[in-house]
Ligand SMILES: Cc1cc2nc3c(=O)[nH]c(=O)nc-3n(C[C@H](O)[C@H](O)[C@H](O)COP(=O)(O)OP(=O)(O)OC[C@H]3O[C@@H](n4cnc5c(N)ncnc54)[C@H](O)[C@@H]3O)c2cc1C
Ligand SMILES: Cc1cc2nc3c(=O)[nH]c(=O)nc-3n(C[C@H](O)[C@H](O)[C@H](O)COP(=O)(O)OP(=O)(O)OC[C@H]3O[C@@H](n4cnc5c(N)ncnc54)[C@H](O)[C@@H]3O)c2cc1C
Ligand code: SF4
Ligand code: SF4
């Protein structure tokens with residue numbers, strides 16, 4: 001049992017929680033994630049990035065967007081409530097060293113997993129430029145925290161309600177054209193955004209790391225549900241990743257695989273509307 | 283789908299025969315024993331069981347068990363014992379059953395095996411204890427050997443039905459601490475054997491439920507989860523500390539368990555992992571699953587429990603399963619139970635070479651699974667949405683024997699054809715679980731990632747032992763248990779020396 005110590009609504013459908021998990025807090029490194037399961041009997045296991053940790057409090061922070069059944073049920077919990085299963089830290093930590101200039105691009109909820117990486121990159125002595133993108137202003141999360149870490153912060157919204165009216169790839173391209181160009185790009189967000197970030201940096205030869213958010217079950221390399229094609233080879237996101245060379249990832253295939261259970265997920269929503277399920281996704 | 287005689291009918295027939303035998307004054311001669319028919323295992327009707335998840339094989343009635351036990355010659359040389367990886371005293375326990383002393387039988391079995399209710403159900407008996415059985419040899423049919431496994435199950439089930447099982451006695455605390463990683467059959471065995479000597483044991487499990495493949499792989503209809511839970515309960519009653527949601531190598535490095543957490547020895551029983559794929563076109567399409575993913579969602583996360591389970595499971599109509607082992611049979615039979623209309627099993631050799639247990643093959647056929655032998659997938663076809671629409675297959679014929687002694691399947695050029703399916707389940711084996719190797723310096727593995735151990739089950743690291751599938755590659759429950767016993771004995775010796 002893992003108690004929820006703190007809960008905060010960051011935006012309409014994004015929630016931040018601190019969970020008591022001293023062992024995970026102690027061991028976790030930027031880039032790693034946990035698997036959350038709300039109840040052992042029927043619960044789904046979902047991966048969420050460890051956005052931050054506090055070893056003194058013995059807690060980890062998760063930031064998640066409500067998209068389906070499990071995130072909906074999780075968002076409905078309050079401080080003091082318990083999460084039955086929490087396992088981690090999983091995945092290989094981000095490779096952090098002094099690269100020089102690092103551009104970190106976060107799209108939507110991808111800003112959350114980006115945060116610990118930005119922290120790590122900054123501590124390692126890198127110049128960190130952050131590009132944050134969202135559909136509209138009130139979907140932007142963690143702006144103050146990111147601003148505190150960034151050497152330069154660029155905000156884009158699709159509708160121009162805040163910052164530049166542009167996709168994140170526009171400022172990314174400008175940065176790649178600068179002299180000297182960035183030594184590394186790290187892009188985390190919806191697959192389509194990561195795909196286009198990788199396409200943007202490719203002609204400039206800027207190495208680009210992406211963090212893949214595939215479907216997962218065990219997170220220990222047993223089920224193969226998280227597999228992706230990278231450089232023509234099948235790789236497992238939970239043990240070989242979650243971070244990969246963005247120039248090598250077959251994003252089109254990954255996006256199709258993410259929709260694998262779409263029908264069932266939609267059904268869960270419909271059943272709910274018909275009152276046939278006790279826990280309802282949005 | 284042929285109908286089975288009912289459980290009641292089988293029991294009544296056996297009771298009658300037993301009475302006749304007991305009415306005779308003289309002892310049974312071998313030729314009389316040979317005349318007793320092999321007792322058929324009562325099973326759920328195939329048409330009914332396609333729609334439920336309950337156990338298929340129902341177990342012998344007491345009369346059936348005694349009758350089957352009477353078929354044993356009580357051979358002096360007991361070749362059956364040689365065939366059992368943990369050398370259970372088979373003639374002795376079979377004799378006890380024939381005399382109606384079931385308690386005595388289970389006590390004999392438990393001297394060597396810790397998981398009789400599991401092994402009696404899932405051991406590939408026809409290639410182990412029952413293969414060399416003299417009765418089967420005499421009748422020239424291994425299918426008519428004494429049904430040792432079923433008798434073992436009978437004894438174990440009898441004991442469970444009595445209520446509280448005997449908890450093995452635990453010696454006084456020694457002050458030593460042992461970490462066991464993985465709660466599959468190997469880990470369970472080590473935990474029990476080490477705990478008995480009075481050492482403190484912590485059993486770490488990555489999943490939220492203990493039991494390893496016995497809970498997430500082998501389906502309920504073959505091995506009820508309650509049985510596995512009972513074994514775990516026995517461990518915790520003995521004082522073994524169970525820690526779930528703990529991934530050694532991530533939650534804590536293996537070396538830290540020794541250096542920081544004060545464990546005096548470690549056993550690694552993390553099992554197989556990394557499902558193999560065939561590296562053919564279309565393998566990452568939507569609708570292609572590893573058997574592990576499919577079975578884990580179905581078993582561990584109860585996807586069969588429609589309306590309750592929150593794990594999504596693909597609702598398939600036409601399924602192709604690739605492979606010929608137990609994992610393939612389990613996947614195919616699970617697909618039937620999850621509502622698929624047509625399930626095809628595609629295997630590139632013939633039925634003789636299938637590694638699956640004979641009983642599972644028979645059950646699968648009864649459940650309407652269509653076998654496609656000497657065929658294999660060439661590529662998987664999909665539509666614009668990236669969903670599976672079919673599988674292109676090639677036909678094969680058997681050629682010269684290969685290194686394994688089995689005749690090698692050779693493809694027939696130009697024999698391609700398309701099988702229309704919406705789901706492909708790949709069950710062609712696993713590689714080893716990579717996590718501990720990735721995160722532990724100095725732990726030696728072979729080129730497949732299996733941990734290398736010496737004759738005592740010790741790895742290249744001091745005080746670290748390993749066994750089960752992580753050492754053997756995908757093997758069996760009983761072999762994992764055997765390895766566990768060996769490693770536990772070594773650990774107990776090591777700790778005894780350091781106490782003395
Ligand atoms: C390593 C890793 C780290 C992640 N970190 C975070 C995080 O920090 N914050 C966060 O909000 N989310 C994160 N995700 C995504 C998160 O796991 C999914 O949003 C979650 O599984 C959805 O579960 P659900 O039951 O609420 O929705 P479902 O009902 O399962 O799905 C609802 C919708 O979300 C889509 N979806 C399902 N799974 C995923 C997925 N893995 N990624 C993207 N879309 C998905 C479905 O296609 C569907 O349209 C991460 C994923 C991975 C693999
Ligand atoms: C579908 C299927 C059907 C089978 N049918 C049969 C059969 O009929 N008969 C038979 O004899 N055998 C069968 N087998 C094989 C048999 O189940 C295995 O050989 C046996 O379970 C191996 O035991 P083990 O203890 O080595 O590992 P496992 O049973 O694999 O258990 C390993 C455990 O370790 C945990 N783990 C892994 N990594 C870590 C980590 N880093 N930290 C903590 N915990 C970890 C895993 O979650 C798992 O619970 C079947 C296997 C499958 C998959
Ligand atoms: S443990 Fe397996 S091999 Fe040994 S006697 Fe029992 S069924 Fe046969
Ligand atoms: S070999 Fe067969 S007949 Fe002989 S003792 Fe063993 S089980 Fe009985």
Ligand code: FES
Pocket residue numbers: 215216217218219220221222223224225226227236237238239
């Ligand atoms: S989540 Fe199962 S192998 Fe990666």
